[in-house]
Amino acid sequence: MTDYPTSRPTDAAYLGEQPELPRELLNLPWIDIHNHAHTLSWEDRERYALSGCQSMMMVASGYHWTPYKPVSADDIRFLWDDAINRRAAIERNHFFEAKLGLGVHTGVRIENPDELLDAMAEYCELPEVIAIGETGVTPGQHVASWDVDSQQAVVQAQMELADEHDLPVLLHTPNQSSDGGRSYRSELAVPGYEKNTSLGADPVLDGDNPALESVKRDVEAMRDAGLDDRQVVASHADDNNTEYLMEETECYLSYTIGHSWLIGVTAEDVADAIDEYGPERIMVDTDCANVLRTDPFALKRAIFELYRYGIDEDAIRQVVLENPRTVFDFES
Numbered sequence: 001m002t003d004y005p006t007s008r009p010t011d012a013a014y015l016g017e018q019p020e021l022p023r024e025l026l027n028l029p030w031i032d033i034h035n036h037a038h039t040l041s042w043e044d045r046e047r048y049a050l051s052g053c054q055s056m057m058m059v060a061s062g063y064h065w066t067p068y069k070p071v072s073a074d075d076i077r078f079l080w081d082d083a084i085n086r087r088a089a090i091e092r093n094h095f096f097e098a099k100l101g102l103g104v105h106t107g108v109r110i111e112n113p114d115e116l117l118d119a120m121a122e123y124c125e126l127p128e129v130i131a132i133g134e135t136g137v138t139p140g141q142h143v144a145s146w147d148v149d150s151q152q153a154v155v156q157a158q159m160e161l162a163d164e165h166d167l168p169v170l171l172h173t174p175n176q177s178s179d180g181g182r183s184y185r186s187e188l189a190v191p192g193y194e195k196n197t198s199l200g201a202d203p204v205l206d207g208d209n210p211a212l213e214s215v216k217r218d219v220e221a222m223r224d225a226g227l228d229d230r231q232v233v234a235s236h237a238d239d240n241n242t243e244y245l246m247e248e249t250e251c252y253l254s255y256t257i258g259h260s261w262l263i264g265v266t267a268e269d270v271a272d273a274i275d276e277y278g279p280e281r282i283m284v285d286t287d288c289a290n291v292l293r294t295d296p297f298a299l300k301r302a303i304f305e306l307y308r309y310g311i312d313e314d315a316i317r318q319v320v321l322e323n324p325r326t327v328f329d330f331e332s
């Protein structure tokens with residue numbers, strides 16, 4: 001017991017040896033390899049800077065931002081051009097390095113995808129474009145369904161381009177929807193997610209585990225394209241796909257923790273994966289976007305959570321900084 005002049009003993013009098021605290025984590029730089037920060041507010045982007053984000057990849061491929069339904073190639077092309085148009089200003093405003101991922105996502109059927117694929121080669125040559133994606137087979141589309149073989153062909157074509165241009169591919173792996181719980185009034189849909197769910201098309205994959213089936217098709221596309229596993233980062237890794245991706249491929253897995261309220265993945269899942277498989281092929285991303293309730297501080301918070309869950313500082317540094325640097329061509 002330490003002598004304190006308090007009138008009676010307080011907790012402080014009973015403290016054992018103080019644990020060593022990981023003060024270096026307070027200033028550990030980190031990289032977010034999957035977000036849509038060009039759609040966020042200035043203040044949200046500032047939150048990235050305030051919490052130590054050193055570099056990020058802003059992904060322009062999402063159908064969420066195309067105003068017209070059905071979606072045509074031109075709509076997606078506009079998203080790419082808009083991101084290119086604004087990227088440098090975002091860097092100048094916030095000081096972090098902002099690079100781009102451009103892709104054809106299959107969350108909605110695009111009427112003339114070949115036009116996009118033809119145009120993509122030249123975009124791949126731009127120094128600010130450091131990856132293709134996000135893309136990946138999805139079990140069900142918004143607005144108009146896209147048959148699964150055609151989806152896979154579009155994913156494979158992008159992987160072939162990635163191979164030619166020596167770029168990594170950011171895969172969008174579908175999360176398995178969690179069962180149970182109440183659902184919201186159908187006319188209001190899910191709060192925090194700007195999506196007209198009444199436009200959901202019938203699923204194109206309807207086996208026991210369509211989310212995993214999609215990932216297997218992506219891996220088949222990767223193999224058929226001849227793209228090295230280590231050039232592929234599977235974002236939205238979760239309980240449902242981790243074992244398959246870890247054991248059957250050499251791909252990287254990135255756990256999306258910026259909208260845990262929707263997909264249920266948290267730093268705890270990341271810690272479990274590190275315990276089981278080591279940190280070598282693991283990353284963490286936020287997927288922050290303006291169409292969804294997301295948290296720009298999520299990755300910084302995860303750094304502290306991982307430590308609390310028993311992950312050591314070297315492993316944390318590897319998953320939030322070093323692995324992204326190895327795979328993506330960031331300058332800093």
Ligand SMILES: [Zn+2]
Binds near residue numbers: 034035036134287
């Ligand atoms: Zn995303």
